[in-house]
Amino acid sequence: MSGKFKLMIVDDSTIIRKVIEKNLAIFNVELVAMAADGKEALEKFKETSPQIVTLDITMPEMDGLTVLEEMINIDPKVKVMVVTALSDKATGLKAIKLGAKSFVGKPFTEEKLKESFQNLLNQLKSGE
Amino acid sequence: MKETDLHFFIDSTVNYFEEITGYKPITGIPYLKGAEPVVLEYTGIIGISGKRKGSIYITASGEMLQTLAGIILGTKEVGSPEIKDLIGEVANTISGNVRQAFGTDFMISVPVVVEGKAKDIKTPDDIQSFVIPLTWQDHKSFLIVCLE
Numbered sequence: 001m002s003g004k005f006k007l008m009i010v011d012d013s014t015i016i017r018k019v020i021e022k023n024l025a026i027f028n029v030e031l032v033a034m035a036a037d038g039k040e041a042l043e044k045f046k047e048t049s050p051q052i053v054t055l056d057i058t059m060p061e062m063d064g065l066t067v068l069e070e071m072i073n074i075d076p077k078v079k080v081m082v083v084t085a086l087s088d089k090a091t092g093l094k095a096i097k098l099g100a101k102s103f104v105g106k107p108f109t110e111e112k113l114k115e116s117f118q119n120l121l122n123q124l125k126s127g128e
Numbered sequence: 129m130k131e132t133d134l135h136f137f138i139d140s141t142v143n144y145f146e147e148i149t150g151y152k153p154i155t156g157i158p159y160l161k162g163a164e165p166v167v168l169e170y171t172g173i174i175g176i177s178g179k180r181k182g183s184i185y186i187t188a189s190g191e192m193l194q195t196l197a198g199i200i201l202g203t204k205e206v207g208s209p210e211i212k213d214l215i216g217e218v219a220n221t222i223s224g225n226v227r228q229a230f231g232t233d234f235m236i237s238v239p240v241v242v243e244g245k246a247k248d249i250k251t252p253d254d255i256q257s258f259v260i261p262l263t264w265q266d267h268k269s270f271l272i273v274c275l276e
Contacts, residue, residue, distance in 0.1 A: 012238060013217040015210055019200060058220060060238050085224025090232045106221045107147040 004030040005124060008050035010041040010067070011083065012059045016106075020054055020083065023113050027121060038062025042070055049075065052120060055100075057084040057091070065098060072099035079120050083108065129182075129275040134158050134258055136229040137184070137273050140222045145264050149199050153269075156261030165248035166259055166270050170211060172219030173240045173249060179233035182255050182275035186219045192267030208243075216241045222271065 007029040011017050017034050024031075032048040035041035039061040045053070053071060057064035064082065071078055080102075082095040087105025095103050101123055102116045138155050146152045171187040190211055197206040197214050216239030223236045242249065249272070251257050257274040 013220075014213045015197060015200060015217055022202070058224065058236060058238055085221040086227055086236075087225055088227040088232065091227065106224070107144050109147060 004028050005052055005121065006030055006032045006048065006050040008033040008035070008041070008045060008048065008053045010035045010038075010053060010059070010064070011056040012036050013056075016056070016083070020113065023110050024054075024117055026114070027117060029121075036060075038064065038067040041067050045071055046074065051078060051124060053078060053080045054083050054117075055080050057082060057086050057095075065095065068095065068098050068100055079124050081116060081120050083113075129180075129256065129258070129273070131158075131258075133229075133275065134260065134273060136226045137222065137271060138260060140225040141186075141260070141262065141271055143225065144218065144221055149196065149264075151265055153262045153264035156263070158258050158260045161251075161257035161259045161272060161274075165246075166272055167242075167246050167248055168269065169243070169245060170215040171242040171246070171249060172215035172217075173242065174219045174223040175237035175240075176223070176234065176275060177237070178235035180230060180275050181252075182273075183251055184219065184223050184271070184273050184275070185249055186215065186222065186269060186271045187249070188215060188218075188269035189267060192264065192269060195265065195267065212241050212243055215239075 009017050009020050033044040035044050037060045055064045080100045082100045083104045085106040092103040102120050104116045168187040169190045173185040176182045193211040193214050194206050197210045219239045227234045251274040255274050260271040262269045
């Protein structure tokens with residue numbers, strides 16, 4: 001174990017997965033899994049036990065909010081950053097209520113993504 | 129659909145391109161879609177359900193999407209899978225963002241992508257479709273909004 005935080009990226013868009021991976025590579029994280037739909041996300045979550053997950057909402061098989069609930073049930077300590085085009089306040093509040101620690105609307109800038117991720121990492125480090 | 133609702137889609141589209149690339153697209157005057165097809169090389173389609181019903185699609189050239197994907201990924205090596213993926217993601221983001229105006233009852237589907245210049249994209253006959261012409265960095269594309 002390298003002492004890095006284990007990261008999983010979930011999004012049905014290949015391009016978005018690549019962009020998130022590229023931008024988060026500067027942090028002290030190890031990418032342990034990527035998934036393109038909700039069902040695959042839960043399977044890989046159980047297999048790899050990531051500490052941090054970036055999670056899309058609109059996905060095939062199972063939507064991200066259902067996945068979020070399942071992930072929190074499996075590991076209440078997991079830090080989930082929702083990254084979604086459903087950027088309205090009500091969806092953001094729902095995600096936070098379900099246990100997400102951060103909410104980033106698409107389209108996002110590299111700066112916004114990194115800033116939100118840094119806040120998430122700080123929470124993880126401080127044991128919040 | 130009221131014509132004023134089109135502003136939400138125009139704002140969402142302009143915001144997408146500006147946020148991602150730093151360049152705003154120029155939007156043309158919207159018009160009612162007639163019998164003539166409005167289809168370019170790649171099309172991303174989103175179904176709308178809930179309080180409002182219909183569909184939204186954006187259609188663009190491969191050249192435009194290659195340029196856009198290049199900016200997003202920071203590389204010139206962009207293949208057909210990325211281009212197809214991108215048009216779906218653009219459609220998803222533009223549609224998802226208008227929930228800020230229409231509320232959470234505005235439900236969007238996952239994108240369906242059509243590659244190649246189809247004869248046309250079928251939309252419900254009983255709902256008017258509006259065409260919003262877009263020009264981004266000299267590339268032309270069209271956003272079609274077909275909503276109850």
